[in-house]
Amino acid sequence: MWPGSNVPMGPPPMGPGPPGGPGPSWGPAPPIRPSAGWYALPIILVVVAAIGFFALVAFLWDDSETADGSSSSGDPVAGVTIDLSRGFGYFLYVRTGGSSPFACSVKVGDRSGPIQLTRKNSWSASDHPSYRYTASFEAPVSGAALLTCRGTDGPILVTPDDTVHGYLGLGLLAAVGSGVIAVIAFTVTAVRRSGAKRRAAAAVFPVDSPPYRY
Missing domain, CATH: 2.60.120 (Jelly Rolls)
Incomplete structure (x- = not known):
């Protein structure tokens, strides 16, 4: 037999993988919820409250002057x-x-x-x-x-x-209440989005996955 006739055919055997097992499997980042569009809600509340209050003041201005x-x-x-x-x-x-x-x-x-x-x-x-x-x-x-x-x-x-003064007072309370709700809505949205971003980062880059070794 010719020398080398028993040389094995096919691809060479694969060597052992990196110590610690295969590397981490990274998947797509989960969506951030709530979306950034929710920031528009508190802005709309503030704008509507301000427009409504000043419209009420303009509508009742003459009555307010007479009531004084x-x-x-x-x-x-x-x-x-x-x-x-x-x-x-x-x-x-x-x-x-x-x-x-x-x-x-x-x-x-x-x-x-x-x-x-x-x-x-x-x-x-x-x-x-x-x-x-x-x-x-x-x-x-x-x-x-x-x-x-x-x-x-x-x-x-x-x-x-002077009943008009009572109406203006109620309008002011409603505007202030809408402003408070807007602040709460903005804070809740910011906190929830911050938590969602942290969870998304943890899902894409797992903290407990071993690094590659060569």
Whole structure:
């Protein structure tokens, strides 16, 4: 036989692999949840709250200015002089323990006429020492007017309806509440995304996998 005729055919045998077994198997990184788009939620909340509050202020600005007007008191028979704004509401008070008027009228210059007494916005009528709320009315005219009432004894007090201040306060609370929710939403999103990034990094580069050795 010719020398070398028994040379084995085929690929050479593979040597032993690197100590410690095969290297780590790296897979695709898991998606980051929640997505970065969730950061838009707190921004939208803040923008909507700001726009809503300033729109409310603009809408109620004139009423707020009128509500800051002065009050007047005096004898119901002789009349109480007060500056009225047509279409705006006013609160009528009588002495604590006194009777409520059954009719009132307003006189501006040579014109005079009765006004309708209601209980509109009575829930927001402020407390005044020695007086109690008794009725509400809407001003039929604008300007300095003389208000007279019948059926009550003792002085009466007339104040602008300041319910608008309560609405503005509620609007401010709603805007602040939306801002707090926005901060919480931003914080939760940031914390959850940070945790998701750490888990993704651990999945791609396992900490406990042995390094390659050559």
